[in-house]
Amino acid sequence: MNIQQVNISENNFEQCIKCTICTVYCPVVPVNPDYPGPKQAGPDGERLRLKRGEFFDESLKYCLNCKRCEVACPSGVKIGDIIQLARIKYGKKKPKLRDVMLANTDFVGSVATKLAPVVNASLALKPVKLAMDGILKIDAHRTFPKYSSQTFESWYKKNAAYKQQSYKNQFSFFHGCYVNYNYPQLGKDFVKVMNAIGYGVNLLDEEKCCGVALVSNGLINQARRQAELNIKNIRKSVLEKGCPIVGVSSTCVFTMRDEYPHLLGVDNADVRDGINLATRFIYHLIDECGVKLKFRDGIKMKIAYHTPCHMEKLGWAYYSASLLRMIPGVELQMLDSQCCGIAGTYGFKKENYPVSQGIGASLFRQIENSGADFVATDCETCKWQIEMSTSKKVMHPVSVLAEALDVEETIKANAK
Amino acid sequence: MKFDVVIIGGGLAGLTCGIRLQKNGVKCAVISAGQSALHFSSGSFDLLNKLPDGSDVDCPVEAAGKLDALHPYKKIGELLGFYADEAKSQLIGCGVDVVGEAGANTYRITPMGTLRPTWLTMSDFTAFPDGNSLSGKKLLIVNIAGFLDFNTKFIADSFESRGAECRIVAVSLPETERLRLSPTEMRAPNIARALEPETVLAALLSEIKSRSEWADCVVLPAVFGLSDLAPLDYMRSVIGKKVCLVPTMPPSVPGIRTQLVLRRAFERMGGVFMLGDSVAKADLKNGEIAAIYTENHGDYGIKAHCYVLATGSYFSKGLVARPDSVVEPVFGCDVDYEKKRADWYDSSFFARQGYMRFGVVTDDCFRAVKNGKALANLYAAGSVLCGFDALQQGCGAGVSMLSALYVADKIMKG
Numbered sequence: 055m056n057i058q059q060v061n062i063s064e065n066n067f068e069q070c071i072k073c074t075i076c077t078v079y080c081p082v083v084p085v086n087p088d089y090p091g092p093k094q095a096g097p098d099g100e101r102l103r104l105k106r107g108e109f110f111d112e113s114l115k116y117c118l119n120c121k122r123c124e125v126a127c128p129s130g131v132k133i134g135d136i137i138q139l140a141r142i143k144y145g146k147k148k149p150k151l152r153d154v155m156l157a158n159t160d161f162v163g164s165v166a167t168k169l170a171p172v173v174n175a176s177l178a179l180k181p182v183k184l185a186m187d188g189i190l191k192i193d194a195h196r197t198f199p200k201y202s203s204q205t206f207e208s209w210y211k212k213n214a215a216y217k218q219q220s221y222k223n224q225f226s227f228f229h230g231c232y233v234n235y236n237y238p239q240l241g242k243d244f245v246k247v248m249n250a251i252g253y254g255v256n257l258l259d260e261e262k263c264c265g266v267a268l269v270s271n272g273l274i275n276q277a278r279r280q281a282e283l284n285i286k287n288i289r290k291s292v293l294e295k296g297c298p299i300v301g302v303s304s305t306c307v308f309t310m311r312d313e314y315p316h317l318l319g320v321d322n323a324d325v326r327d328g329i330n331l332a333t334r335f336i337y338h339l340i341d342e343c344g345v346k347l348k349f350r351d352g353i354k355m356k357i358a359y360h361t362p363c364h365m366e367k368l369g370w371a372y373y374s375a376s377l378l379r380m381i382p383g384v385e386l387q388m389l390d391s392q393c394c395g396i397a398g399t400y401g402f403k404k405e406n407y408p409v410s411q412g413i414g415a416s417l418f419r420q421i422e423n424s425g426a427d428f429v430a431t432d433c434e435t436c437k438w439q440i441e442m443s444t445s446k447k448v449m450h451p452v453s454v455l456a457e458a459l460d461v462e463e464t465i466k467a468n469a470k
Numbered sequence: 471m472k473f474d475v476v477i478i479g480g481g482l483a484g485l486t487c488g489i490r491l492q493k494n495g496v497k498c499a500v501i502s503a504g505q506s507a508l509h510f511s512s513g514s515f516d517l518l519n520k521l522p523d524g525s526d527v528d529c530p531v532e533a534a535g536k537l538d539a540l541h542p543y544k545k546i547g548e549l550l551g552f553y554a555d556e557a558k559s560q561l562i563g564c565g566v567d568v569v570g571e572a573g574a575n576t577y578r579i580t581p582m583g584t585l586r587p588t589w590l591t592m593s594d595f596t597a598f599p600d601g602n603s604l605s606g607k608k609l610l611i612v613n614i615a616g617f618l619d620f621n622t623k624f625i626a627d628s629f630e631s632r633g634a635e636c637r638i639v640a641v642s643l644p645e646t647e648r649l650r651l652s653p654t655e656m657r658a659p660n661i662a663r664a665l666e667p668e669t670v671l672a673a674l675l676s677e678i679k680s681r682s683e684w685a686d687c688v689v690l691p692a693v694f695g696l697s698d699l700a701p702l703d704y705m706r707s708v709i710g711k712k713v714c715l716v717p718t719m720p721p722s723v724p725g726i727r728t729q730l731v732l733r734r735a736f737e738r739m740g741g742v743f744m745l746g747d748s749v750a751k752a753d754l755k756n757g758e759i760a761a762i763y764t765e766n767h768g769d770y771g772i773k774a775h776c777y778v779l780a781t782g783s784y785f786s787k788g789l790v791a792r793p794d795s796v797v798e799p800v801f802g803c804d805v806d807y808e809k810k811r812a813d814w815y816d817s818s819f820f821a822r823q824g825y826m827r828f829g830v831v832t833d834d835c836f837r838a839v840k841n842g843k844a845l846a847n848l849y850a851a852g853s854v855l856c857g858f859d860a861l862q863q864g865c866g867a868g869v870s871m872l873s874a875l876y877v878a879d880k881i882m883k884g
Contacts, residue, residue, distance in 0.1 A: 071785075074721055075505050078659045090652040098654070125746030128504035128786055327769050338770055341471065369747045369766030372471070388737070 070097035076123035085412035092123035110144035120363035163235030221254030243456035292328035348463035358426035362433035396439035479780035481506030483852025487874035503748035511725025517589035519864025540857030564735035583625030605633035610685035619719035829856030
């Protein structure tokens with residue numbers, strides 16, 4: 055028996071050689087001295103926690119779960135997973151009402167869309183913001199994303215569902231909470247692009263929030279239930295219907311591919327390859343399957359692409375950047391890959407606001423100095439953070455494609 | 471995904487190769503599993519300091535002729551001097567400011583304060599022409615209070631043994647004291663980051679200046695300039711007398727900056743750098759690599775005309791030691807190693823260690839060998855190669871850069 059092959063623990067904390075490179079790339083360490091850094095919080099602390107759980111340190115809550123430590127680690131240690139699992143296993147602090155509200159994007163979204171005009175108007179009011187700041191500890195600087203009065207799902211059922219079966223190829227769209235409740239336009243853009251290249255868009259029988267916000271707010275059981283439901287429906291689509299799953303949010307896709315098995319213990323090995331991100335899916339169709347995109351004439355724009363943390367971890371920024379570069383007249387600048395500071399619901403919490411803005415400061419400076427017309431990124435919470443903290447608008451690469459696309463020509467080019 | 475060349479490994483060898491190719495219009499992708507050993511850089515690049523018999527080298531280019539046939543420099547042969555100059559000018563062209571010549575070694579200071587021969591030294595540091603440069607000098611050794619990776623006493627002892635007079639002081643600011651909350655994480659890059667705001671740096675420098683009147687030269691740990699050289703220039707102008715930086719224990723601030731600068735240069739030329747990914751498997755057809763598959767890109771293969779294995783040595787898992795063998799895990803290339811494990815190492819820690827010479831077998835032009843046959847489109851460069859002992863011979867950086875440039879030119883010539 056080869057002892058070296060069997061004495062490695064699941065999250066391989068013992069392979070850490072204490073080089074501290076992870077700490078160099080941690081976005082929290084330079085701005086929050088209360089956070090001991092990924093090496094200390096992760097593999098070092100794990101040794102102590104294995105001895106006695108009471109060595110768990112509440113300061114682990116300052117971890118953003120950005121996974122940049124894992125991307126940097128030369129030894130392949132799953133530092134971010136170690137920290138998040140320790141929070142799940144040993145954390146004693148119960149989620150507050152605010153955390154439950156922020157985490158339940160699904161439930162809050164479905165109520166808020168019904169009352170969208172009222173909700174949007176009141177969330178923008180100063181007294182409401184101050185009340186939320188004072189009572190719920192949701193920072194008053196934050197601008198809540200607007201809720202749409204019609205969900206993406208209901209738009210789809212009324213306007214798109216009936217014609218999808220006419221396309222030769224089919225896939226299932228995991229729209230996520232943001233597209234459904236806040237910004238159905240992104241979903242419509244995606245349907246437009248996919249239909250133009252001959253792909254019919256289906257929805258899952260049922261989809262729940264991927265659960266990323268539940269995990270980070272400590273609502274693990276609920277996260278696991280939602281993960282199981284999603285995987286069940288994903289299995290039905292991928293294995294029974296042969297329809298791959300495609301999402302537009304890098305975080306939803308990352309969570310379903312990697313956090314489900316690593317943090318929630320929900321096995322997805324049989325369908326993981328079938329869970330894809332929109333830009334990667336489209337890039338692959340062009341690269342390997344002969345799909346063509348045709349663009350309108352006269353486009354001229356300068357775009358700065360921001361790599362969200364989970365996109366960096368997925369390693370897929372190349373796909374989004376390559377697609378944007380295919381549009382004639384686009385000048386693309388890749389911004390330095392760094393955390394914007396929002397980390398989902400983290401930045402909404404009053405106690406995290408200064409840290410959140412401190413983390414993003416150098417990114418915001420680079421964006422302001424870029425001279426770009428707008429920023430493109432695959433993550434909705436990065437979009438909120440950048441739009442709040444800079445003068446630039448942020449667009450999803452799929453929306454950029456949809457706007458630049460010559461639909462008639464694209465349909466013709468892919469008809470053969 | 472399709473590229474002209476895919477380079478596996480994003481350290482000194484991988485980036486050196488990628489930059490030369492990309493500069494000449496060859497479309498490259500670098501796949502890097504985590505950050506590289508450049509984070510452990512001394513701030514200098516060695517070409518050749520000692521021969522295998524232990525004799526000192528003054529002129530690396532001449533002495534290289536005396537190396538045995540397996541040494542990577544022997545494959546570069548007559549072109550060694552040419553590629554050494556190319557390596558230097560490529561570094562400078564990318565923004566890594568270095569001094570030194572391949573014809574004559576100079577001396578660098580180690581973290582322990584001793585002097586060692588070297589080839590190129592970054593402008594952060596001082597390259598001494600010989601070992602006697604410190605004699606009669608009054609040196610003020612300044613540490614940041616609480617910083618454990620800078621051994622002031624060792625450094626003072628070493629400098630004093632060379633005839634210098636030393637005094638040691640520690641300085642602190644609220645911003646550096648804050649780092650002491652996590653004493654194990656008070657490392658050079660964290661200090662460098664704390665000193666990034668100009669007001670903080672100015673406060674530290676005025677404290678240092680006020681205590682340095684007595685000294686001819688101020689000795690400081692290399693904790694300045696994580697992303698660019700501006701803090702160093704500022705520091706030298708404020709202190710107003712000779713400043714001698716000493717490298718710290720890792721992580722290395724100048725090393726991290728070098729990694730960043732080289733990666734940016736590569737990307738600016740249009741290269742694609744994929745960090746945090748590793749090759750999971752490769753398709754081999756007719757003695758060639760047809761495609762590779764990585765952890766991140768899964769079933770979407772990556773294709774190229776040529777591949778370069780620049781995965782480094784044991785630290786970065788370019789070589790993996792098993793109980794009874796040493797293997798190259800990406801392609802399963804042939805590795806030259808002693809069959810008896812007892813011959814791998816010497817129980818005397820400071821003696822020459824056998825495992826240092828192990829590495830991937832290549833043909834005359836660095837094409838990697840698998841099952842006794844060179845693969846037609848897979849080259850190997852850097853510390854994954856066999857036949858040299860980077861520690862004993864002081865040739866690690868030289869082998870990395872020179873083999874990488876040589877391979878890049880081979881690929882371009884076809």
